[in-house]
Amino acid sequence: xxxxxxxxxxxxxxxxxxxxxxxxEADFADGINKTLTIGKAVWLEAEGRKFLGLYTETEKxxxxxxxxxxHDMDGHPDQKQLIYDLRVFLPEHNWTTxxxxxxxxxxxxxxxxxxxxxxxxxxxxxxxxxxxKSNGAENIVVVGxxxxxxxxxxxxxxxxxxxxxxxxxxxxxxxTENKTAQTLELIKKIKxxxxxxxxxxxxxxxxxxxxDRRLAAKENTGYRQVxxxxxxxxxxxxxxxxxxxxxxxxxxxxxxxxxxx
Numbered sequence: 001x002x003x004x005x006x007x008x009x010x011x012x013x014x015x016x017x018x019x020x021x022x023x024x025e026a027d028f029a030d031g032i033n034k035t036l037t038i039g040k041a042v043w044l045e046a047e048g049r050k051f052l053g054l055y056t057e058t059e060k061x062x063x064x065x066x067x068x069x070x071h072d073m074d075g076h077p078d079q080k081q082l083i084y085d086l087r088v089f090l091p092e093h094n095w096t097t098x099x100x101x102x103x104x105x106x107x108x109x110x111x112x113x114x115x116x117x118x119x120x121x122x123x124x125x126x127x128x129x130x131x132x133k134s135n136g137a138e139n140i141v142v143v144g145x146x147x148x149x150x151x152x153x154x155x156x157x158x159x160x161x162x163x164x165x166x167x168x169x170x171x172x173x174x175x176t177e178n179k180t181a182q183t184l185e186l187i188k189k190i191k192x193x194x195x196x197x198x199x200x201x202x203x204x205x206x207x208x209x210x211x212d213r214r215l216a217a218k219e220n221t222g223y224r225q226v227x228x229x230x231x232x233x234x235x236x237x238x239x240x241x242x243x244x245x246x247x248x249x250x251x252x253x254x255x256x257x258x259x260x261x
Contacts (some may be wrong), residue, residue, distance in 0.1 A: 017024045020103035020117055025051065028076040028101065036078070038088050044100070044131055053128060054078055054099040055135075058091045062128035065139025065164070065254065066132040068125065069099040072170075073111060074148030077101050082145055082169070082235050085243055093247040096137070098228060100128050102148055105229035111172070115180045122155035129162055139254050143167040143246065146233070150174075150183060165193040165222075167246055170202050170233050173209035183209070185215040193222030193253045197245065199231030206233070224249065 015113040029052045033041055039056030054077045057063070067090050071083045077099035078084055102124065103117040125142065132140050140163055144152030149168035156166055173183040187194075196213055198206050210225065217223035226245060228235075235242055 006144070012084045016220050018186075020049075020120065020132050021106045022049070024104045024106070025076075025101055028052070028104075029060070032078045034242065039097075039099075042131065044097075044124070044127045046127040047120055051103075051124055051127075052077060052101040053131065054087055054097075055131075056099075057098045058090045058094050058096050060069065060094055064094045064250070065141060066096045066098055066135070066137040066239075067143055067250075068128045068132065069097055070102055070121075070125070070142065070144035070148030070152050071099070072115060072148055073147075075102075075148070082238070082242070085240070086143060086246070088143075089240065089243045090247060093243075095141075095247060095250065096135075098128050098132055100124055102151060110148065111174060112176060112178065112181075115176070116179045116191070118151055118154045118180045122158070123152040125152065125155045133162065139164050141167065141250060141254060142215075143169070143172075145169040146172065150181060150186075152188060153183070153186045154180060156192070157186045161211050163192060165195070165250065166190060167195040167197065167249070169197045169235075169242070170199065170206045171196060171213065172205045173212060174205055184212055187216040188219070189211060190217070190220060190223075194220060195246065195253075196223065196225040197237060197242065198225075198227060198234060199234045200227050200229045200230045203233045222253065 019137045039054045042053045042055050043050050044053050069086050071079050087097040090097050103120045105113050149171040174181050
């Protein structure tokens with residue numbers, strides 16, 4: 001009897017379900033594969049589970065590297081508008097992108113219910129890094145949006161080899177005793193260059209923690225925080241400014257940054 005089956009039975013019995021929702025991932029993948037016009041779908045594997053990635057190459061033979069993109073809670077690797085914009089427009093500025101499907105929970109759960117999936121998320125990020133390296137990438141950057149940003153700093157606070165920089169967008173600082181999601185403590189462990197972007201009218205646990213995030217990163221000389229005026233969590237009025245901020249920062253940061261060891 002497999003561990004996955006045991007967890008499934010416990011969920012049906014009303015117990016605590018720690019497994020990701022594979023059906024939601026499969027449904028997203030089916031929809032994406034039917035409409036995908038830019039980039040290609042690749043299937044990666046982590047902890048015995050296959051998951052979808054969208055790999056979008058630059059048109060130039062010698063690109064600057066690969067940006068691994070992590071979506072927000074309940075999202076997918078082609079989500080409109082922000083994730084799609086990142087994965088499609090960064091290649092126009094010489095950065096190949098690899099947008100990953102992060103593990104999902106069932107519809108309607110709280111953010112706290114995702115924390116048990118962080119180790120699986122970290123394994124997926126590592127798998128994405130391996131794929132980028134297998135395609136010859138020397139500069140690898142992680143960009144995480146919302147909960148994807150928290151998954152990113154969780155993963156990179158423990159295993160940072162081969163990553164040149166980290167970008168978080170609307171990084172939450174939840175009020176929780178769960179050590180997995182202690183954002184400020186995780187930020188203190190990040191030694192690589194880090195760009196912390198948020199909207200001026202973002203959700204409260206992002207806007208109200210901006211100063212705390214800066215203080216947590218005070219020993220990281222490569223940390224920078226940027227507030228985008230008049231934007232909320234969805235960046236509905238962005239018109240490309242967010243992507244521009246990211247590739248401009250990468251252009252002056254990554255080439256000068258040593259690979260974290």
